[in-house]
Amino acid sequence: MADRLTVVVGISGGIAAYKAVGVVRLLVKAGHDVHVVPTPAALQFVGLPTLEALSRNPVTASLYDDVAAVRHVALGQAADLVIVAPTTANTLAKLATGLADDLLGTTILATKAPVVVAPAMHTEMWQNAATQHNVEVLRSRGVTIVGPESGQLTGADSGPGRMSEPEDIVAAALAILQPPTTPQDLAGLDVVVSAGGTREPLDPVRFLGNRSSGKQGVALAVAALARGALVTLVAAHLEVPVPVDARLTVVDVTTALSLSEAMTAAANRADIVVMAAAVADYRPVEVSDGKIKKETGDGTLTLRLVENPDILAGLTAARRPGQVIVGFAAETAADRDELVTLGRAKAQRKGADLLALNAVGWAQGFGTDDNTVLLLDEAGALVAEATGAKSAVADAVLTAALSVRASR
Numbered sequence: 001m002a003d004r005l006t007v008v009v010g011i012s013g014g015i016a017a018y019k020a021v022g023v024v025r026l027l028v029k030a031g032h033d034v035h036v037v038p039t040p041a042a043l044q045f046v047g048l049p050t051l052e053a054l055s056r057n058p059v060t061a062s063l064y065d066d067v068a069a070v071r072h073v074a075l076g077q078a079a080d081l082v083i084v085a086p087t088t089a090n091t092l093a094k095l096a097t098g099l100a101d102d103l104l105g106t107t108i109l110a111t112k113a114p115v116v117v118a119p120a121m122h123t124e125m126w127q128n129a130a131t132q133h134n135v136e137v138l139r140s141r142g143v144t145i146v147g148p149e150s151g152q153l154t155g156a157d158s159g160p161g162r163m164s165e166p167e168d169i170v171a172a173a174l175a176i177l178q179p180p181t182t183p184q185d186l187a188g189l190d191v192v193v194s195a196g197g198t199r200e201p202l203d204p205v206r207f208l209g210n211r212s213s214g215k216q217g218v219a220l221a222v223a224a225l226a227r228g229a230l231v232t233l234v235a236a237h238l239e240v241p242v243p244v245d246a247r248l249t250v251v252d253v254t255t256a257l258s259l260s261e262a263m264t265a266a267a268n269r270a271d272i273v274v275m276a277a278a279v280a281d282y283r284p285v286e287v288s289d290g291k292i293k294k295e296t297g298d299g300t301l302t303l304r305l306v307e308n309p310d311i312l313a314g315l316t317a318a319r320r321p322g323q324v325i326v327g328f329a330a331e332t333a334a335d336r337d338e339l340v341t342l343g344r345a346k347a348q349r350k351g352a353d354l355l356a357l358n359a360v361g362w363a364q365g366f367g368t369d370d371n372t373v374l375l376l377d378e379a380g381a382l383v384a385e386a387t388g389a390k391s392a393v394a395d396a397v398l399t400a401a402l403s404v405r406a407s408r
């Protein structure tokens with residue numbers, strides 16, 4: 001990215017126009033050459049002298065000023081980046097249709113630069129089918145939509161429609177011009193990740209579950225997406241949000257048996273399979289149709305459980321040629337030596353290419369943002385170790401999986 005960019009900041013006529021002043025200031029402060037193009041309505045909300053003073057460039061809303069310089073297309077042609085903040089419902093509709101009845105419209109039609117719009121309007125207008133359709137049209141043309149946020153609007157109402165903060169708009173816009181820094185070493189590969197914790201129903205209201213939040217599994221899916229993979233996330237009761245991404249398929253599951261079915265189907269075409277989900281080893285022999293009643297007896301209740309299939313072992317037994325399978329093993333161990341000993345036995349039993357071994361306890365492992373894993377190979381030998389944010393651990397696990405793949 002060039003150090004000094006030519007940035008067009010379009011401003012349309014909404015109350016949030018006062019916040020556009022912040023966008024202009026941040027860009028000028030960062031050393032960029034900023035040209036403000038307000039719509040005529042925007043000048044009802046913010047003064048032309050303010051915009052000229054802050055941008056340090058002449059400002060006009062008219063198509064008929066400076067005609068000799070062919071201003072109606074010159075600004076768009078010269079721009080490295082175009083930001084429209086705020087974008088009202090009306091301007092959004094005009095941009096989607098390609099109308100060019102003012103300087104902002106002609107500028108945007110004439111530009112080849114990335115266009116970023118920051119919508120701002122009342123919730124009803126934002127949620128209106130016409131507006132949503134226009135947003136989709138712009139998105140399909142490669143326009144970046146930043147916001148809107150949910151919050152207090154101009155009147156007494158609040159909800160989605162509030163323009164994003166100037167800092168966020170500028171950061172999102174400049175990020176577009178940065179070359180991707182993440183190596184695309186998983187491009188074209190199909191990665192399947194299970195995440196979260198299974199739940200085995202006892203009756204219509206109760207289940208046997210575990211404390212897995214799904215953070216590590218989701219971090220694996222996010223890291224694989226960032227590195228270019230096509231990802232299937234088999235999700236069992238996640239406590240963390242899942243990103244929206246055209247290369248991500250999410251399959252929701254509940255029990256170990258439903259997770260098994262989803263993983264077996266997805267693994268059929270996978271290059272890398274990661275079993276990060278915490279799967280119940282046992283399920284109730286019987287699931288009661290009605291809520292289990294409190295018995296008047298000796299004060300105890302006995303549940304009969306039956307073993308679930310070992311999904312990981314099943315996947316490794318059915319492994320496709322070239323496929324890399326990674327398991328996770330959470331262990332409560334007194335120290336590192338005991339952890340490695342437990343892990344080595346499990347690695348040999350499961351037959352996965354890699355086993356990511358981590359220590360868990362009452363306050364360790366589940367639900368936390370950080371993790372420490374020891375990566376063991378099929379024979380139980382330690383091949384790598386990763387500690388830090390679950391995103392960093394995810395990258396280390398994927399890198400280890402890639403090196404197993406390369407060694408084949």
Ligand code: C5P
Nearest residue numbers: 275277279308309310311312327328329
């Ligand atoms: O034996 P353990 O439950 O510690 O093994 C953990 C690994 O095995 C994890 O990768 C987990 O997803 C997987 N697992 C499984 N099927 C089970 C239990 C665990 O695939 N029934």
